[in-house]
Every structure is written in structure tokens, then in C-alpha cells.
Amino acid sequence: MIHRARVVVGLIAVLVAGAASGEPRVQLPDSARQGGLLMGQAPAGSRVVHDGYELAVGEPGRFVVGLDRDAPRRIKLRIQLPDGGERVRTIDVAQRDYDVQRIDGLPEEQVSPRSEELLARIREEAAQVRQARQRHDGRSDYLSGWQWPVTGRISGIYGSQRILNGKPRQPHYGIDIAVPTGTPVKAPADGVVSLVHDEMFFSGGTLMLDHGQGLSSTFLHLSRIRVEAGQRVTRGDIIAEVGATGRVTGAHLDWRMSWFDRRVDPTQVVGPMPKED
Numbered sequence: 104m105i106h107r108a109r110v111v112v113g114l115i116a117v118l119v120a121g122a123a124s125g126e127p128r129v130q131l132p133d134s135a136r137q138g139g140l141l142m143g144q145a146p147a148g149s150r151v152v153h154d155g156y157e158l159a160v161g162e163p164g165r166f167v168v169g170l171d172r173d174a175p176r177r178i179k180l181r182i183q184l185p186d187g188g189e190r191v192r193t194i195d196v197a198q199r200d201y202d203v204q205r206i207d208g209l210p211e212e213q214v215s216p217r218s219e220e221l222l223a224r225i226r227e228e229a230a231q232v233r234q235a236r237q238r239h240d241g242r243s244d245y246l247s248g249w250q251w252p253v254t255g256r257i258s259g260i261y262g263s264q265r266i267l268n269g270k271p272r273q274p275h276y277g278i279d280i281a282v283p284t285g286t287p288v289k290a291p292a293d294g295v296v297s298l299v300h301d302e303m304f305f306s307g308g309t310l311m312l313d314h315g316q317g318l319s320s321t322f323l324h325l326s327r328i329r330v331e332a333g334q335r336v337t338r339g340d341i342i343a344e345v346g347a348t349g350r351v352t353g354a355h356l357d358w359r360m361s362w363f364d365r366r367v368d369p370t371q372v373v374g375p376m377p378k379e380d
């Protein structure tokens with residue numbers, strides 16, 4: 104009984120504080136994790152600034168901030184309200200430990216490409232992906248909800264430190280799901296196709312979806328892409344087929360998510376892999 108009384112008193116205090124201030128509400132979670140996605144809401148017409156980014160604030164005042172693998176312990180958001188007021192919010196970011204993953208037996212030219220021609224190709228392909236990630240569209244398609252693009256055994260996780268043929272390389276930013284070539288890939292959320300490439304050097308058949316406000320998904324190693332650049336897709340639509348193209352040791356889907364140039368962890372958005380039948 105005592106416990107319940109305290110809860111009621113606490114609730115009244117919150118309600119009174121809210122009513123007394125008469126200020127438009129800014130909603131943000133109190134905490135987050137490295138690689139996570141913060142979804143917030145501010146009065147329509149607000150400007151939200153974080154770490155030099157001016158965020159797109161969608162129609163219902165919704166906005167999103169991605170946190171990268173090595174995000175600091177605390178981040179700050181500055182919200183300028185349409186009435187001229189300003190709010191500064193600080194959010195604690197839980198720090199994570201990451202695995203080390205060793206992959207051996209890759210062709211040496213795929214781990215440390217040397218030829219000028221190949222290096223030029225890699226640079227050009229990276230520029231295309233970078234450009235697609237910079238799209239800054241106010242749509243809030245990510246509010247459609249999320250589902251796994253394929254279901255199956257997870258064979259690689261976000262953030263692992265990669266050692267390829269004994270050489271330390273970039274961390275792995277995707278989630279790998281080991282499923283056979285030809286398995287249909289479904290759109291994990293609504294979006295617009297922002298890049299289609301049949302054969303990139305590292306990532307093979309590569310497809311990107313723009314979910315709005317800087318949030319994008321990339322699908323790698325595809326055997327077939329079933330949509331075209333600019334096409335609008337709905338969550339659950341079949342967009343591609345799994346393959347083993349590019350730098351791989353076997354067929355799998357590598358699904359990555361980015362918020363502009365920050366890599367976020369898809370599992371923090373979509374939740375755990377559903378059990379297979």
C-alpha cells in the first residue's frame with residue numbers, strides 16, 4: 104500500500120510540473136546504447152541540433168539520431184522550439200564490449216588490394232555508397248515498424264573487430280544471416296531505393312534503402328536485385344535475393360544500417376531474430 108501511494112504522489116508531481124510549465128513537450132529517452140537509435144519528438148517547427156548535424160524534423164515533430172559503435176558516454180541535443188525557447192538534453196550512452204572475429208583463407212587480393220585499377224574502382228564505389236548515405240530527406244518511413252529482411256542463423260554481428268587473414272581490419276558493421284542463395288530479402292521498413300549496384304568489389308550485389316531523416320539500410324552480397332533506384336517500397340516487400348557475391352566465404356545476407364555516416368546496429372531497431380518454424 105505504501106508503495107502504491109508513493110507512485111500516485113509521484114505521478115501527481117509530474118502532472119503538476121507539466122501543467123505549471125505550460126511549455127511544449129520534448130520527448131526523448133533518458134538513455135541509449137552504443138550503436139543504437141534514439142527516436143524523439145518535439146513540437147512541429149522545432150530545430151534539433153546534435154554534434155554539428157541539423158536534424159530533419161518530420162511533420163509530426165519526429166526525429167531520429169543514430170549512435171555509432173564507439174559513441175561517447177554522454178551525448179547532447181539542442182532543441183530550439185518554435186516559440187524561441189531552447190532545451191538542451193543530455194543522454195547517457197551505455198558502452199558495449201565487442202568480439203574479435205577472425206576470418207582466414209580469403210584471397211589476398213581481396214584483403215589487401217594492390218592494383219591501381221582495383222583501388223580506383225574501390226574508391227569510386229565507396230563514394231557512391233557515401234553519397235547515398237548523405238541523403239537528408241524529411242520522410243519518417245522508419246515509423247512503419249521493423250521486421251527482419253530474412254530469418255535464419257546469425258553468423259556475424261555488429262561491431263566485431265575483424266582480423267582477415269591475420270590482419271586487423273575495419274570492424275564489422277552489419278549483421279550477417281547465413282541463408283542460401285536465392286532466399287528472398289524483404290524490406291525491413293518502408294523506404295525509397297537509393298542505390299542499386301550489381302557488382303561492387305567488396306560487397307557484390309548492393310542495394311540501399313533510405314528510410315528517411317538520414318537513416319538507411321544497406322544489403323550486401325546479393326545475387327539478384329528486384330527493385331530499381333527511386334522506387335518506393337513498403338515493409339515486407341521482396342526487394343532482392345541473397346547471394347555470395349563480393350568478398351565472402353559463403354552465401355549470406357549482410358544487413359547494415361546507417362544514420363548518415365554513423366553505423367548503427369540493426370538488432371537494436373528490429374529486436375531479436377524470430378524463432379524459425
Ligand SMILES: [Zn+2]
Binds near residue numbers: 277
Ligand atoms: Zn558481413
